[in-house]
Every structure is written in C-alpha cells, then in structure tokens.
Amino acid sequence: MTVVGYARVSKREQNSQAQEAELKAAGAERVFIDHGDSSRVKDRPQWVACMDYLRFGDVLLVRRLDRLGGTERILIETLHELEDKGVDIKSLTEPVIDTTSPMGRALFGIVAVFAQLRVDTIRENTRLGLEYARAQGRVGGRPTVMTPERVEVARQMREQTPPATWDTIAKTLRVGSATVRRALASSPDRGPGSLR
Template sequence: MSDMIGYARVSRREQNPEAQIAELKAAGARRVFVDHGESSRISDRPEWKNCLDFLEPGDTLIVRRLDRIAGSERMAIEAINDLHERGVNIKSLTEPDIDTTTPMGKALFGMVAVFAQLRVDTIRDNTRRGLQHARANGRIGGRPRAMTPEQVDEAATMRATNKSLRYIAAVLGVSKTTVARALDDNTQRS
C-alpha cells in the first residue's frame, strides 16, 4: 500500500516549521520528517536521510517547495531521479508542474532530466576538447606542480644524504607530503 510522506526543512534553528508541517498534513502526508537548521546544499541532513530510508516504492514524497530537498538544480534533479528509480513519486505543493504522480509531471521531469544530462555531457565534452587543444599546443592541464624539476633534484640529493622529509620541506618551502610525492614520482620515472 502506498503512503504519502512529507518532508519539511528550515534553514535556521530559530525558524518554525509548523506552517510547512500543517500544509503537508493537509495535503495528505501521513508522516512528516523535519530538519531544523539544516542547509539545502547539504544532502546528508539527518531527517532527510531518515525520510529516504522510510520511503518505499509506490509512496509519494510531498514537499512545500522543491528547495526544501535541494539547494541547487543539480541536487534537485539527482534527488528526483533517485526517488524515481526507487519507484517513489514526488509532489511539490507550490510548483504544480512537479508532480510525478501525473502523466504531465512525469513527462516534464523526463524533459528536465534530459536537458540536465545534456548540460553535463556538454561540459564534459568542452573540457575534453580544451585539454586536447592545450596538449596539442604543448600545455598540460591540471594543477601546476608545487616543486620545479630543480627542486626535485635538490630534494633527491638531500634525501640521499639522509636528510629528513621535514628538513627538506622546510628548506624548499613546501609541505612534507609534497616532498614525499615528488620524490616518489621521481623514483618511478627513473
């Protein structure tokens, strides 16, 4: 048997979620999970996790607005997609187009998901092409190395005379981890 489950969230502890809870219950929510003082940009909210664990295939998650469950378009699409894959519908009380219990809502979400995937694929393709172009022009993408080849040689010389990584890092003005990584990379190339 399917259930209607509500989720409410307020960003600050001093805010009162009672209005959201009342709206969700009036819309038919049998149970309402509420997060207090939790940002929508964090997906690891305690009651959100409990709500997700509670929902079963065929259930409908009711929210006042989509921003209660997600702080960005990407997070919203991921959340809705996850719920859809689990067989859970979603319904927004203030955004009537977001109601996957209706054929039009399902179709609209399908179109939004397609465009979101197109955006991700386009960004990935543009990044790949940009890196290929940079390589063709002799540039390498990624973060610049913290140590120059000369510093790596100097570090290897110091290490050969039994200087500690901490000592080498202090002399070269980098972290101990950077020295260890550079020496390891240098050994692997040799």
C-alpha cells in the same frame, strides 16, 4: 500512500522550522531535516534515513528541488532513484514538479531530459577542451611548486647521512611534506633512498 517531507538548511545556525511548517501544512506526515549538510554531498544523514523510510507509492514533498541536491548530477541521480523506488515527487514552489498526475509526470520528464542534456553538454565541452589543451602541449591543474632545482635539493637532503626528515626538507623548501614525497616519487631519476 504516505506523504513524506524532506527539508535541508545549509548552515547549522539556520532555522528549518519554516520549511518544516510548510511541508506539514501541505500534508507531510513525517519530515526529515538535514542541518548544515552540503547539497553537494549525496549521503546526508537525514536524506539517507528518508530514502530508507520511503516505500513504493509514497509521495516525497520538498519546498524546492534544490533541497535534494546542489548539482544537476546529484539531482538527476536522486530523481532516478526515487523513480526506481516508485516514489512520486512534489515541489511546493515549482508546480510543474508533481509526478502524482499524468501531466506532472510528462512535464517532469521534459525537465529531467533537459537537465541531463545540460550535464552531458558540460561534460562533453570539458572533455573537448582538455583534449585541445593537451594537443597544444598544455596540461591542466596547478603548476607544481617543486621545480627541478627544488627536487634536486630534496633528493640530496634525503640521500645524506643521516637522511633529512620529510618535515625538515619541507620547511627548508617552504612546501608541504606531501608535496616533497610526491615530487620525489614521480622523479624519473630518484635515488634508492629518496622515499624511505
């Protein structure tokens, strides 16, 4: 059994030495540290290296669980992956998170269940909200800047000879060229030369 530490600091200029010292003092033989990588990204370089290094029976030591993931979805996925690898988890600042003991495993299971329930509830509420909005005739997302008048101007500019470039149309309409392309691509009565 090897005790492996993992630390993460959100910004490159932040100092990770305090976390590293705490983990080593608590018995970590090796510590992996990510600098400046978002907790909302799962494939952080040192985390990937840490997961490759961990073996069945090892203990992963963290200061807090939020070092592993910044969203409940990522955190739950990560915890399941560690469980599948046979790796125990221990948090220095959250005593209930310690799967090396029967009581810790039981408490951890309860915490994980409630975290999953919260994620599922948020997902279900979002789905119901979107369905209700659609039933009321509302569609989510930002309103488009490409009004029917602007789409018509863009189409005419593309169909003139020679056709205006995407950048020229975008500058004329004061929108991005990708916005113009999307608008013409989704327009039901687009002309044959509108997307060339």
